[in-house]
Amino acid sequence: MISFKYCMDEPVPSEHHPWERFRQWIHSICVVNFDLELGQTIEVIYPGDAQLSSIEKSNICYLSFPDSNSSCTGDTGYFFRVKRSEESLTDAQWHLSEAVPVAMQPEPGFYFGFVHFRQMKDPxxxxxxxxxxxxxxxxxPLFGLFSHVIEAISYGFFDLGEASIETACQHIDQWPLPRPGETLSLPLLGAVIQCRIPSRNDVPQKPISLDFPHITSSLSQTVVVSPVVHEVNFYESIKCVISHIHLLWELVLLGDPVVVMATTPSQCTNLVQSLISMIWPLKYCNDYRPFFTIHDSDFSEITSKHASPNMIIGVTNPFFSKTLQHWPHILRIGDVSTGQTAIAEKLFKKNWDGKTLEWKPGFYSQYKSFLQPGNSLMKKLLKVGKRPDSVQNAILRRHFLELTQSFMIPLERYLSSLLPLKRHITPFKAVPQIKTFVLEDFLSTLEQTGPALTSSIKGDWEGLYKRFFKSMNFDGWLKQRLKDMEDQLKATHLEVLCTADLNSDSLSTRHQVEIVDLVLKLKDRIMDLNGKPEKRSKLQEQLKNLLTSVDDELKSVLLSNCSLREAFEI
Structure with missing residues (x-):
């Protein structure tokens, strides 16, 4: 939830290095101008010491203006995703990455650029x-939050000049660290943005009650701007493709190449981001570009006719109709002003030969879906007359969350069966290994534990899984889950080390080699436990008990080890 509360008080300065807090949230804010002779140029960057490579500057310049579209008179807001020259995150951002849902993790190799473009007649x-x-x-990737932040800064900039950007940067430099699960108050240009970044421990789609501190102000008006910090308006963006939404869910799940052709960058970026989020809480692991131009440094690679990369891109330049006609899935969206984005099944799907792409709005693909979802979702959306977007949004989000969970639960259940049992974890053995994921073994479980248990949707679920196993989304999910499980095993093993009964009686049946090995295990874990003083103290106590329980000769040999003495001194 994001809300603006007007507040006349300036933020209270805190003790930290200049721009330290700013950089936990934002890399920089750029002013990009169109020069008749030079084209797009970056006039100024805030803060002044922010570094961008020449390729980054070039890409940002071109992405900051609608591509071959002169109809965007007035103000236009959208966003893009562009490669970084260096892959890095601050310590706070790494911490954030571990605490947010996997689908929301910061991406060290990419920038998200939030744009506020203004075009006005000036003779x-x-x-x-x-x-x-x-x-x-x-x-x-906080799309709801930063879309509002750049809008607020832009209105001040276009009215008052660069002083408003400087002031905004100073305010952002007073923001608290971006901590998931906490209610945050973010002062900005006479307002306070109050929001909450989702936590990995949140129950998906469960409403969160936010306890905001009371702010005393002569202006008590509160304006709700966006339901969540990390989403665009899902329903408003996706309703133009409702008739093909389940097929698109499959394509996103499988990581197939999709190009969205729209008339404005706003429509383009919101739809691409909405497609990516349909498989939440599963992370989309392929590359994607919500807004892509012919001037991008990756243009040749992405548009090569030898192959279509497994990614989703959004474009507005009609030139792409010819350049990308070899892509297997093309989604052409009509002009918003013509009413072609209303809920309807008018957006046709057409099989085509990959050579002649019509200009009419439609979904051009030869893909045959694995599942047959029926019309239940459409009936639910159209059951009552006009409803608020928030209600329709909740219906759609719930539907695709349940569909994705029905698909992933059998995988999670099978993966859990690969974990060693807790009773096999002992202090005298190393952390046990997780069994190997075997595709055939998993498929053999579908009849008993497959999606039919949780979903009414029929179809070739096994075929869908087989295609999924070849995708980057599966690879990314499996790597993340194996990491989580290994961390879980290490935590369980640590707990066993901390609570094991290491007295003379329990050690009497153990060989000296086992005891020495246990001493070394305790020593190594003590040395590794930075930031966990309670666990470290327990292990040190266990090590003392262990040394007390062995004979003097073995104790003397063990204590002659310098690193063992260091373990006691930490």
Missing amino acids: TLPRGYFQKSLVLLTVL
Whole structure:
């Protein structure tokens, strides 16, 4: 939940290095201008010491303006995703990555750019138009939050000039660290944004009650801006493709190449991001570009006719109709102003030969879906007359969450069966290994524990799984889950080490080799436990008990080890 509360008080300065807090949230804010002779150029970057490579600057310049679209008169807001020259995160961002849902993790190799573009008629300028953009660069995928932040800063900038950007940067530098699960108050240009970043421990789709501190102000008006910090308006973005939404869910799940062709960058970016989020809480692990231009440094690689990369991109330039006609799935969206984005099944699906792409809005693909979901979702959305977007949004989110969970639960259940039993974890043995994931073994479990237990949707679930196993989404999920399980095993083993009964009686049946090995295990874990003083103290106590229970000769040999003495001194 995000809300703006107007507040006349300035943020109270805190003790930290200049721009230290700012950089936990944002890399920089750029002013991009259109010059008749030079084209798009970055006029200024805040803070002044923010570093961008020449390739990054070039990409940002072109992505900050609508591509070959002069109809965006007035203000236009959208966002893009672009490669970084260096892959890095701050310590706070790494901590955030461990604490948020996997699908929300910061991406060290990419920037998200939040753009506020203004184009106005101005007869005093050579081309008769004023064109300028304000761009916020960050590694944090907080689309709802930063879309509002760049909008607020832009209105101040276009009215008052660069002083408003400087003030905004100073305010952001007073923000608390981005901690998931906490209610955050973020002062910005006379307002306080109050929000909560989701935590990995949250129950998906369960409403969160936010306890905001009371702010005393002469202006008590509160304006709710967005339901969540990490989402765009899902229903508003996706309703234009409702008739093919389950098929699109399959394509996103499988990581198939999809290009979205829209008339405006706002429509384009919101739809691409909504497609990516349909498989929440599963992380989309392929590359994707919500807004892509012909000037991008990856243009040749992405548009090569030899192959279509497994990614989702959004474009507005009609040039891509020819350049990307070899892509297997093309989603062409009509102009919002023509009413073609209303809920309807008018957006047809057409099989085509990959050579002649029509200009009409439609979904061009030869893909045959594995599942047959029926019309239950459409009936539910159209059951009552016009409803608020928030209600329709909740229906759609719940539907796709349940569909994704029905698909993933059998995988989670099978993976859990690969974990060693807790009774096999003992202090005298190393952390046990997780069994290997075997595709055939998993498929053999589907009849008894497959999606039919939790979903009414029929179809070739086994075929869908077989395709899924070849995707980056499966690879990314498996690597993350194996890491989580290994961490779980290490935590369980640590707990066993801390609570094991290590007295003379329990050690009497053990060989000296086992005792020495246990001493070394305790020593190694003590040395590794940075930031966990309670666990370290328990292990040190266990080590003392162990040394007390062995004979003097063995104790003397063990204590002659320098690193063992260090374990007691930490």
